[in-house]
Amino acid sequence: MSSRRKFIKQSGILALTSTVQSFTGKSISQNKQSMQSKEKTYWPDGSRLVVSISMQFEAGGQPDNAESPFPKNMQKGYTDLPGATWFEYGYKEGIPRMLDNWERLGIKVTSHMVSAAVLKNPFLAKEIVERGHEAAAHGMNWATQYNMNYEEEKKFEKDGADAIEKITGVKPVGYNANWLRRGANTLNILQELGFIYHIDDLSRDEPFIIKVNNKDFAVVPYTLRNNDILLIEGKNFSTDQFFNQVKMEFDQLYPESENRRRLMSISFHDRIGGTPQMVKTTNELIRYIQQHKGVSFKRKDEIARMTLDDKTTIRE
Known part of the structure; x- marks a missing residue:
């Protein structure tokens, strides 16, 4: 009996397949592949939505x-000595704590x-790279560069990139100007120096x-919307407000990602x-985001290379 039921079941499937083919000219497997092809992710690696985290050093x-x-x-x-200790916290406590957090979450970030x-x-710079994160350039120091002449700016950017490479062993390919200015x-110089991307754009x-x-x-x-220096320091957001602002951003972008990159x-x-x-x-915020299917976290150099290699990328 069991073999007969199996035979009838298989015969039914074959008959259904034949019927479908007679109307569509395609097999069930071909139709399935066609349906899957319509479920586009818009990212060439199959991600539905990509999250990129910056950790400014x-x-x-x-x-x-x-x-x-x-x-x-x-x-x-006079020198603001207490103010200096606020900055010292960044390399004594801040980055080490964030590095441990990224490891717990299993994600890689870009450090400008x-x-x-x-x-x-x-x-500390070496540790960032050794843990698998990207070392990107953020200028030699905090000087503004929009008011530099060509040669001054080129030296400023090159000296900064060379220092990072000397310390970490990695040549930076991404750039972030002071306050994006x-x-x-700037871009002509970056291209000449071998950079492949910049982030000073909000468009x-x-x-x-x-x-x-x-x-x-x-x-x-x-x-700037999902940025601690603007929200926490600039607008004095609480951590709850920061969490909710970034969560709302994700909750809007995630459904949008069904139809566009x-x-x-x-x-x-x-x-x-x-x-x-x-x-x-x-x-808590990242764990919430990670619960959603198809979300991936990528370094900005990964995103840039994927962007440059993909023929469907927007061009301006």
Whole structure:
């Protein structure tokens, strides 16, 4: 009996297949492949939505009396010693705590490094790379570069990149200007120096390609909306407010990713995002995001290379 039931079942399937083929000219397996092809992810690696996290390594490279949470009432000629300790927290506690958190979460991030900070804390810079994270350039120091002439800016960017490579053994391919304020020559210089992408752009929620020196150059957009320096320090958000703001961003982008390529950017700074309360909040936030199917976390150099290799990438 069991063999007969098996035979009848198989015969029914074959008959159904034959019927479907007679109407469509395709087998069931062919129809299945056709349906799957319509379920596009819009990312060439099959991700539904990509999350990119920045970990700014700036502390230790700041100028004297740099902006801090303390009142701006220091008299000229004196050094804001307590303010300096606020920055010291970034490399003494902040980045080490964030690195442990990324490891617990199983994700890799991009660290935009101010080279003066790298030179002051070389072992920490090496650890970031050894743990599998990207070392990207963030200028030689905190100087503005939009007002530099061509040769000054080229030296500024090259010296910064060379310092990172000397300390970490990795040549940076991504760039972030101080407060995103690049100059008219910045991209041309970056292309000449071998960089493949920059992040100083807020115009899209997905990466795109531009022409620089008649060559393709990737733009991996940054964020101010999901940025601790703007929300926590600038707007005095609580950790709950930060969590909810970033969560709402994800909850909107995730359904959008059914129909178009979506990139979500989140940014943390060493002395802000590395505090205990922020690391705890970040852990809960990332675990919430990780519960959603098809979400992947990528370094920005990975995103840039994928963008440059993909023929369907938006071009401007």
